[in-house]
Amino acid sequence: MAHHTPIKVVFLDRDTIPAHITLPTLHHPHHWQSYPATAPGDVIDRLQHADVAITNKVVINEAILTALPKLKLIAVAATGVNNVDLAACQAHGVQVCNVQGYATQSVPEHVMALIYALKRQLMGYHADVRQGEWQKRGQFCFFTHPIGSVAGSTLGIIGKGALGEAVGQLAQAVGMKVMFAEHQGASHCRPGYQPFEQVIQQADVLSLHCPLTDKTRHLISQDVLAKMPQHAILINTGRGDLVDEQALLYALKRDQIGGAGLDVLSQEPAPDAHPLVAASLPNLIVTPHIAWGADEAVHTLAQQLIANIDGFFRGAPQHTLIDALD
Incomplete structure (x- = not known):
């Protein structure tokens, strides 16, 4: 594409990035259009003349791609791309790139925060204090929830990408023993991995850092939860559907x-009636998909997102997910 031709860029869900974070300006001549959010029915209309679609979580599927012959690039403003049909993109000659490695401090810090909060029962004690329990007890301290230690416990990690590795490093720094799980049902173990069954049976804390695919959907099933130790803690900063949520609620309620x-x-945002949101359990913490969102991480994401688009039109594409375009 000739360098001087302006490209049309459409950001479908700008509100997924904090308003106080400014996006860098594209070097390539362009027309920029951004929408706070985009409903499924508006995607085709909004991308009708676009060369580039930026999406964080808006779904782009086969039907949408068929209606958009002009589209050349989908720039995903996240690492996970389960909202984009990659096979259909390949068939339609549309390149896809994502942002990588931007949250390798932010996500592990959130994982550790959740581990500490749950092990030390911060939520339970905070609630007790607010409800007047301390005053009632008449002692300088009280113990309504057992307190566990983080150091010396075993962290099982599912997914050995940049985030899984970074979580492992932080966990080791605070004295945890780290195991990486091999794929479920794998016949042999790669170096640095341990069998899936062994990890779920031995981990005091299990943290999920694998992509959501057909193979990993409901990876944490009723069966897996039943094999975990009774004191074990599950941490999920990956994708919601990695966990069978009904099975998890059942396991939590029955200790x-x-x-x-x-x-x-x-489902994000979670409806009021979502069983895990409605369940007010002291040993369950739900945060609104913000593990990635430390300001520094979002700045890095924004820079990489724009660099991905510039690189593509400069003929030096980066972070591309479609290997060979026809």
Whole structure:
């Protein structure tokens, strides 16, 4: 494409990035249009003349791609791309790039925060104090919830990408023993991995850092939860559908596992009636998909997002996910 031709760029869900974070300006001549959010029915209309679609969570599927012959690039403003049909993009000659490695401090810090909060029962004690329990007890301290230690416990990690590795490093720094799980049902273990079954049976804390695919959907099932130690804590900062949420609620209510810290749910935003939001359990913490969102991380994301688009039109594409375009 000739360098002087302006490209049309449309950001479908700008509100997924904090308003106080400014996006860098594209070097390539361009027309820029951004929308706070985009409903499924408006995607085709808004991308009708676009060369580039920027999406964080808006779904772009086969039907949408078929209606947009002009589209050349989908720039995903996140690492996970389960909202984009990659096979359809390949078939339609549309390149896809994502942002990588931007949250390798932000996410692990959130994971550790959830581990500490659950192990030390911060939520339970905070609630007790607010409800007047301390005054009632008449002692300088009181113990209504058992307090666990983080150091010396075993962290099982599912997913050994940049985030899984970074979480492992932080966990080791605070004295945790770290195990990486091999794929479920794998016949042999790669170096640096341990069998899936062994990890879920031995981990005091299990943290999920694998992509959501057909193979990993409901990876944490009723069966897996039943095999975890009774005191074990589940942390999910990946994607909500990695966990069978009904099975998790059942396990938490019946003290099958010790607790859960979730930054993601199967439906986002979660409806009021979402069972895990409605359940007010002292050993369950739900945060609104913000593990990635430390200001520094978002700045890095914004820079990489724009660099991905510039690189593509400069003929030096980076972070591309479609190997060979016809």
